Amino acid sequence: MDDQLADDDKLLFVPELPEVETIARGLASRVKGDIISSVWLGSKPEPLKSPAAQIAATLESSRISDVRRVGKHIVFDLDRVARTPSSAKSSRAAKRRLDHADEKNSQWIVHLGMSGRLLLCEPGTKIAKHTHAILTLRSGRELRFVDPRRFGRLSVAHSFEALGAEPLEVELEEFVSVFRGRKTPIKSALLNQSLLSGVGNIYADESLFRAGVRPRRRASSLTKAELRRLFLSLKEVLNEAIKAGGSSISNYVDANGEAGFFQLQHHVYGREGEPCLVCKRPIKRIVIAGRSSHYCMACQK
């Protein structure tokens, strides 16, 4: 089963907020409390945003206290596990090193990029092509980071925070103030992670469809009523996708090995030329800032 998973690298899904939420929840239920006993990092430098030695030093001998989503990032909260009981107290320098290592709030930050996956494997499972990191856990299992396109990023931090507001937590007032006065197309503004965290191409298109707003509209041109509709639509579509276990294109599999099927509910994304599910007119596809954008001419103004 795991061999099949490891062999399959023709995946074509891009994890956005609902997918990352699904993956983080799945991982939390499976690795919370486990301890990272050793770390292997591959030779390809791109996926490592922090120095390899720093990542390895932070992860090794740490206990995973939680796994959660922040924007499109997966955050592993780590507790340092005491390595040597009392011998390290001998010198001041050693004490200082120990104090430093004792940082309670270390975190491993994983961004999956386009093609990144975190696989929980039994030992001995064939190493998939494009495996960039392997964490061996005290339970014997291995947590592997596999990413063919290497757009994913691994780093360590102490108190990681997303730049933009969380779409599921943001309040209407802040949502409105974030977009008001921006000349950029509303589609681009939705994708801008420093404004909102976690919205990608699929959910930008789907929320704009649901709100009845065309993607090329300048953000500043949206009325208060339209911004309110977009605010509600975005929350709805993200919550529905999380409920459905994240979108899947091709055969995306989450951390529990269960497929997500939200793509069956997509109204515009990837449906160019197909009839609008509301008015039957063909869905249009245009390019905005290099990103394909799908919308219905009749349903969106």
Place this chain on the structure above:
DNA sequence: ACTATTTCCTGGATGC
């Protein structure tokens, strides 16, 4: 301070 464009990557799809 913003906004727009380019770049990084691989593999799947397409065309000759």
Place this chain on the structure above:
DNA sequence: TGCATCCAGGAAATAG
């Protein structure tokens, strides 16, 4: 069949 070319995407870097 093989080879070249294009395309997808998030975010960082670069340019305006």
